[in-house]
Amino acid sequence: MExxxxxxxxxxxxxxxxxxIKPIMACIGNRSDFGDSIKGKxxxxxxxxxxxxxxxxxxxxxxxxxxxxxxxxxxxxxIDDLDKFSEGFYDCTGLVVVGVDKNTGKxxxxxxxxxPKQFLNQKKDVFISHLQQQLxxxxxxxxxxxxxxxxxxxxxxxxxxxxxxxxTVKLISSKIQKNLGFEPVVINGPxxxxxxxxxxxxxxxxxxxxxxxxxxxxxxxxxxxxLKEVKKKLDNEPIY
Numbered sequence: 001m002e003x004x005x006x007x008x009x010x011x012x013x014x015x016x017x018x019x020x021i022k023p024i025m026a027c028i029g030n031r032s033d034f035g036d037s038i039k040g041k042x043x044x045x046x047x048x049x050x051x052x053x054x055x056x057x058x059x060x061x062x063x064x065x066x067x068x069x070x071x072x073x074x075x076x077x078x079i080d081d082l083d084k085f086s087e088g089f090y091d092c093t094g095l096v097v098v099g100v101d102k103n104t105g106k107x108x109x110x111x112x113x114x115x116p117k118q119f120l121n122q123k124k125d126v127f128i129s130h131l132q133q134q135l136x137x138x139x140x141x142x143x144x145x146x147x148x149x150x151x152x153x154x155x156x157x158x159x160x161x162x163x164x165x166x167x168t169v170k171l172i173s174s175k176i177q178k179n180l181g182f183e184p185v186v187i188n189g190p191x192x193x194x195x196x197x198x199x200x201x202x203x204x205x206x207x208x209x210x211x212x213x214x215x216x217x218x219x220x221x222x223x224x225x226x227l228k229e230v231k232k233k234l235d236n237e238p239i240y
Contacts, residue, residue, distance in 0.1 A: 074114035099142030154190035
């Protein structure tokens with residue numbers, strides 16, 4: 001069994017944040033650690049939470065005003081102060097971006113869930129357009145020096161998944177760097193298994209509950225700048 005879930009401050013520096021602004025924090029563990037309690041906590045909130053389900057039918061996504069490229073491609077929640085969650089991250093990755101609203105002083109955020117088989121290929125142009133739309137909007141609405149972003153999920157097993165993961169981190173990081181002026185942090189890297197991740201984001205506390213089949217105990221948080229070193233480490237890790 002994995003060790004108990006632990007809340008930890010990110011190990012990277014945060015020059016892009018004001019001194020009084022805390023970065024996104026993460027609690028990482030497997031489902032037996034705290035999965036049922038977290039799922040129950042989020043489900044009880046009903047209308048005060050977004051289920052960012054990339055398998056949703058198009059009429060549901062349209063009603064929620066979630067940007068997407070079609071069912072089972074990618075989905076991006078609206079930017080607001082609600083909590084958010086998404087499940088079923090196999091080779092998919094997720095992105096959380098949060099900042100402090102200029103008018104309300106509250107945290108506002110959006111969560112994405114994207115399938116690399118789709119958004120790196122035939123849906124790439126529309127994905128980039130939608131992502132930039134979200135980044136421009138949150139930058140416009142938030143106070144300077146309050147925006148933070150993290151990447152979660154992904155899989156690093158067969159060669160095709162390895163390439164997709166590296167390409168994903170490069171693409172998303174480049175768009176955030178271009179639009180927001182900093183590199184996002186990658187939390188705990190990709191999975192080395194074929195099971196799925198789940199992400200539950202508590203907006204007020206800026207806390208991510210990241211449920212994995214197995215936590216990467218030998219892999220710290222990193223950014224795109226450290227990708228070459230991380231890739232070498234991942235290539236030497238056993239697949240389970």
